[in-house]
Amino acid sequence: MNTEPMYPYSLEVMPCEKPAGHFQWSIRERGRLIQRSDRPHPSESKAREKGQAELERLFFGGRDRR
Incomplete structure (x- = not known):
């Protein structure tokens, strides 16, 4: 699991x-x-x-990963 903060996103499981x-x-x-x-x-x-x-895909998907 990634320790980097995902602000402004949050994950809820219910x-x-x-x-x-x-x-x-x-x-x-x-x-x-x-x-x-x-x-x-x-x-x-x-x-x-x-x-x-899915949260990581959303969070990191828009970044330039060079």
Whole structure:
């Protein structure tokens, strides 16, 4: 996991209402919803892993990586 701060983005992982026992993630920029998972994940750790990967893609995607 990356230790660099991802400000202004934040990742939230929360349980789904349906199906019970599954989790979803959402990415916010200064509190405003930017993106959320389109499917439930079977565990909180899987949801966090997928959300973190998408957050890093958003955060680092616009930078020049030379």
